[in-house]
């Protein structure tokens with residue numbers, strides 16, 4: 173919570189004004205029963221209509237003043253809550269963007285989504301509530317006790333006697349509430365993960381007739397959320413009836429004791445009426461405080477989940493490492509890596525010169541994409557080093573490093589935006605450059621057939637395009653910035669042989685200075701490249717040209733034979 177409260181600092185002045193206005197409004201509310209008692213006990217017995225009217229006007233003025241001040245203060249509170257959450261969400265988003273691959277794996281994407289949405293929403297609720305009811309309710313309670321004790325000290329003791337019981341209920345319930353709400357948020361994370369997986373894979377789920385299986389999976393997660401919600405809700409729901417009961421006992425005692433006291437001449441009817449009014453608004457205040465505790469319990473669980481992300485230390489810091497002389501543009505120097513305890517990449521060692529091309533081939537899951545993740549420093553190598561022009565990539569600023577790449581990953585993201593935006597991706601590239609890239613990526617022809625061509629609007633994830641069209645747009649995006657290093661990760665798998673071959677020809681001829689790395693399943697996609705790395709279970713099974721590998725790499729020969737036969 174401490175971390176979240178630091179976000180309120182810039183609004184302290186606004187909060188102070190809001191607080192002052194709220195206090196004034198609340199005092200006016202507190203004055204009303206007192207004036208009523210005064211009218212009943214002092215003014216009415218004098219039987220002067222002008223006096224009664226005058227004090228009636230005072231009551232109306234107090235009432236209007238209280239409402240107006242309340243509305244102003246509530247609007248100010250809403251503004252503070254909105255602005256605070258806007259900044260918090262912005263910082264959280266920035267932080268999420270800067271998380272390394274390992275940190276993203278640790279938090280998981282669905283959990284980060286919940287932290288960005290429902291967790292920030294819970295805190296928004298709390299900040300608003302604290303400024304509105306959090307100020308008003310304690311003043312009503314304390315002010316109420318002070319005023320009633322001046323009016324009727326004996327009856328006030330009845331109310332004060334009830335207070336410790338109320339405090340115990342609030343303490344016990346909120347102590348149980350926070351862990352329950354933390355558990356609920358974790359279950360919500362899991363539910364969102366299932367929803368996310370289902371929505372992303374809706375077609376394959378239908379195609380494989382897995383809908384009933386997925387329905388069950390969703391239902392299990394949903395039941396888990398419902399049961400945790402029920403548990404948290406039931407615990408919190410105990411508060412209101414118990415509070416009500418305690419306060420109503422107090423109220424009944426006031427009426428009984430008050431009746432005896434008026435009868436004995438020790439008190440006046442106006443005071444008893446005022447006391448009942450005070451008890452009523454104090455009852456509302458206590459209810460509001462319990463609501464604050466519920467919201468605070470939720471927000472406190474959310475705040476620690478958000479703080480966990482915000483306090484995550486950057487684990488891929490830029491380091492001071494001296495450059496070494498190297499003939500290579502890209503060099504992997506005995507690189508090993510593990511996502512978990514199991515090694516994924518072991519002792520990969522190669523170098524390619526500027527403008528050269530490297531093909532990476534190997535079975536699925538052999539570690540091809542991981543090599544790119546390491547080259548772009550999404551993860552840090554566990555052993556060895558990766559160098560660009562003799563500079564360890566750990567010594568290059570991450571933004572600067574990544575700007576040097578043009579990359580198309582497998583199933584990369586396409587956005588619900590114009591074709592141009594999807595290719596330019598915020599780089600404000602000139603139209604002619606985007607057009608050239610689409611021609612090289614063999615996408616120009618199909619784009620020319622789209623309505624409005626580059627202005628054609630894609631659906632979410634480019635679902636109104638075919639697989640091959642999507643791939644060609646992604647390759648256009650990678651080529652459009654004329655990158656120093658081009659990486660195509662299985663980006664031509666949906667292309668026919670002719671289009672694939674035209675794409676490779678265009679890259680060869682039009683991007684001579686670009687060093688390219690092409691990951692592919694088909695030997696035809698890599699056989700003409702300067703070097704080919706054959707990878708098997710994360711290890712180098714061969715390195716050389718197509719001809720060399722055909723002679724001396726068994727794995728390559730097997731892939732070649734199997735593809736030749738098919």
Ligand SMILES: Nc1ncnc2c1ncn2[C@@H]1O[C@H](COP(=O)(O)OP(=O)(O)OP(=O)(O)O)[C@@H](O)[C@H]1O
Pocket residue numbers: 277511512516534535536537538539540541542543582
């Ligand atoms: N974030 C991750 N956390 C844990 N393990 C991972 C992660 N990403 C990949 N792996 C594992 O690392 C291994 C290599 O994965 P990688 O994606 O590099 O393979 P690949 O050769 O590119 O496969 P494909 O050809 O199917 O794309 C696989 O066993 C995979 O399960």
